[in-house]
Amino acid sequence: MTPFQLSLMEFSVAGTAAVLTSGTALFYLRRITLDRPAIGTFNGRDIRVLFVFIVFLPLLYALLPHWALTCFLSITFASALSIGLRPLLGPAALWLTVGTLIGASIWLSRTMLGTVWGWQLSWLEGDLLVTLAAVAIANLYVQGGMKLKHVSWFALTLGVYDVLFTTVLPVNSHLAEEFLGWPLDPSFGMRFGLYNATIGIGDLLVYALFLIAAFKAYGRLAGRVAMGLIVVFGVGAVAAAPLVLDNFITARTDVAIPAQTLFGPAAFVAYLWMRRRYGRERTMQEFLASADVVRPRQAAPAPAPVPALEPLPAPSPA
Amino acid sequence: MLETGIRQFRMAMGMVWGRKLDTANLARLVEDALATLAEFGEPGSDVQAVLDGPLADPESRTEFANRSLRRTARRLQAQSSFYSRRFAAAGIAADKLDVEALRRIPVTVKRDLVERQAEFLCADSNRYLATRTTGTTGRPVEIWVSRYELELLAGLGALAGVLRDENRASDIVQVNVSSRATLSVHLNAAVCRLVGSGCRVLGIVPPDEALDSLTEGGVTLLATVPSYLAELVVAARRRGLGPADFRLRRIDGGGEVLSTSLAAAARETFGVSQVNDVFAMTEVMPVTGRNCGGGHLHHDINMGLVELLDLDTGEPAAPGALATVVITPYFPYRECMPVLRYDTRDVVRCLPDGPLDCEAAGIPATSPILGKADHILRVGPTQVVTPRDLVEAVEALPSQPWPARFHTRLADGRVRLSLPESAVDGLGEAGAREHFAMRGLDVDLNLVADADAASLRTLRSDLHETTFVAAPALIGE
Secondary structure (H helix, E strand, O other): OOHHHHHHHHHHHHHHHHHHHHHHHHHHHHHOOOOOOOOOOOOHHHHHHHHHHHHHHHHHHHHOOHHHHHHHHHHHHHHHHHHHHOOOOOHHHHHHHHHHHHHHHHHHHHHOOOOHHHHHHHHHHHHHHHHHHHHHHHHHHHHOOOOHHHHHHHHHHHHHHHHHHHHHOOHHHHHHHHHOOOOOOOEEEEEEOOEEEEEEHHHHHHHHHHHHHHHHHHOHHHHHHHHHHHHHHHHHHHHHHHHHOOOOEOOOOOEOOOHHHHHHHHHHHHHHHHHHHHOOOOOHHHHHHOOOOOOOOOOOOOOOOOOOOOOOOOOOOO | OHHHHHHHHHHHHHHHHOOOOOHHHHHHHHHHHHHHHHHHOOOOOOHHHHHHOOOOOHHHHHHHHHHHHHHHHHHHHHHOHHHHHHHHHHOOOHHHOOHHHHOOOOOEOHHHHHHOHHHHOOOOOOOOEEEEOOOOOOOOOEEEEOHHHHHHHHHHHHHHHHHOOOOOOOOEEEEEOOOOOHHHHHHHHHHHHHHOOEEEEOOOOOHHHHHHHHHHOOOOEEEEOHHHHHHHHHHHHHOOOOHHHOOOOEEEEEOOOOOHHHHHHHHHHHOOOOEEEEEOOHHHOOOOEEEOOOOOEEEOOOOEEEEEEEOOOOOEOOOOOEEEEEEEEOOOOOOOOOOOOEEEEEEEEEOOOOOOOOOOOOOOEEOOOOEEHHHOEEOOOOOEEOHHHHHHHHHOOOOOOOOOOOEEEEEOOEEEEEEEHHHHOOOHHHHHHHHHHHOOOOEEEEEEOHHHHHHHOOOHHHOOOOOOOOOOOOOOO
């Protein structure tokens, strides 16, 4: 494949992943309310905790043997899926679905990777798993009080992290290579011939967070701006980067692009613009009370009672 | 959210293991609760479990009580000389204590606290603030609390207040209790500090001054005692003030019997929907009781054991019987001068067996407080007249003699009720007797001059505090 064809392939896969995940997260946000604890809302310190977690998680991935990593990822995916599916399914259906999705991922990656279409089937199943997990976690955070301010700072910080851990300490590209073909690969991807194009679940989570936090904070127009930024900077720029830069080619000649390095600054500037233009972000209470939420259709009102023909007796004096 | 989860986990672990709670952690949880309300407008769906505890199941309740009792007893045995002796005399090992065995330990009475105060002080705690009961029911008791206790009680109060939407950062709380009720005053101020609301401590000042503050100061919550509330209602009506003159949204009363007539009058005059009749007592803080819409008093069972003992036998009271409320606050909620099986002498009537249908049905309940055990009049083998019966009847008189001033004694098996003359205005003596008879009270009336009214019954509002506001200007100023 030519570099342009590779970029086009990456654009198709990453674009599908980003739009599908972010769009589904928005669809979910507008229709489904997650349970939340009695006390607690996302704050800046939570973002710092999350960031520290994200920094150390890849190191954990790199250190764990594959069987332990599969167990860890099974628990992680099961938790995420159960959070997202709980409002939609009863307990039996929920755990059957979660078990099937995780079990299928393990089975497919162990038995179906001998052919291209086997890879494609395995990717499709994994993509579903990754999309659902990212949608659930994005909604958990935003419905839990994470603001656009938090998301944009998070994306900006991840931009620095991403470039460091892709070029100086290439843990991310190493992990992408290591995960390939293993069960529960936390990436959205597809195989075309000899080539795999992927985008990590972390990137998809940030895109989904950015879109739904912008929508929750400022409404539809902000949502459209956010989706535009995701497509341009989160997908287009990332796919086009290898055409102009050759810093991201690994020893295996794989191309690993630090997506947040391109998207983070754009998201942060967009947040600053939105804050300047629209002012204070809406709270979750204000969002839920707005017309941006799709409420279940009300049942037709019962027919009004026929007025009594006889006058009602006057209340007796106290 | 992650941080709050860790804080809640730390607090829960402290409760489970019976360790002293981190009060700074609790204060931050209050901030978290405020942030939650700012973002969502209401707490999450499992807030009831946080507030009332997961103790709706009687078996879990007993298990929880046994564990908490053992923890409390272990500390008392080691640190309180009074209870160390009590355990030894009863032959009870603190590690084996349970609700059944607890009954072998005699109740602690007010006289114990008055006469042997030093023996109740725990050796491992530091005294910080002493508070004295007002003494309206006899010789005052002095209770010491530690700094930890004060911070803990304020934190728990603030957290519950915020989650129940009883306290908001936008509130201004006016406190009209005796300024010498140091614990109550401190707690009100500390809760306001944690919640971020304003606190105006006025004390039992002339009612007109308190009303001026209510009308001009943007006060939204009023904490007072029923007798002073009565004085406020009377003064407000005299001045022609009505709901439009106040911004109040709730009144909390406690420490005395609050009659339904007075509560209704307060609601009507001040334009509030809620007048809470809270059961709280310095000696057994933070174990309190809350009234529900069904007219029950629900006792807090998360922070202490509440026993209902028959007035005659001292054994657990049967459904429908009168009982004195005996309370054991658990460690780590009390530290400096804790009590075990404290007989409050506050009388309630046990509810009939069967499920409750009120909003707090999962929490054990009784009738509201009927008065002090020593003030109950026995007019027959099974018939009694409680202070609440009398307060309700007197305050329902058409003359609206608020707060009720009366005195009773038994004469030849009948209640001889002394009232100020003005109390029967509009009814006359015969009409008044009929009024009481309609409420099941067969009384002999003894009318006394209005000037002697205050001597009939001591009330908390009698602890008036002077100010210079109403004093005439000095000549030459």
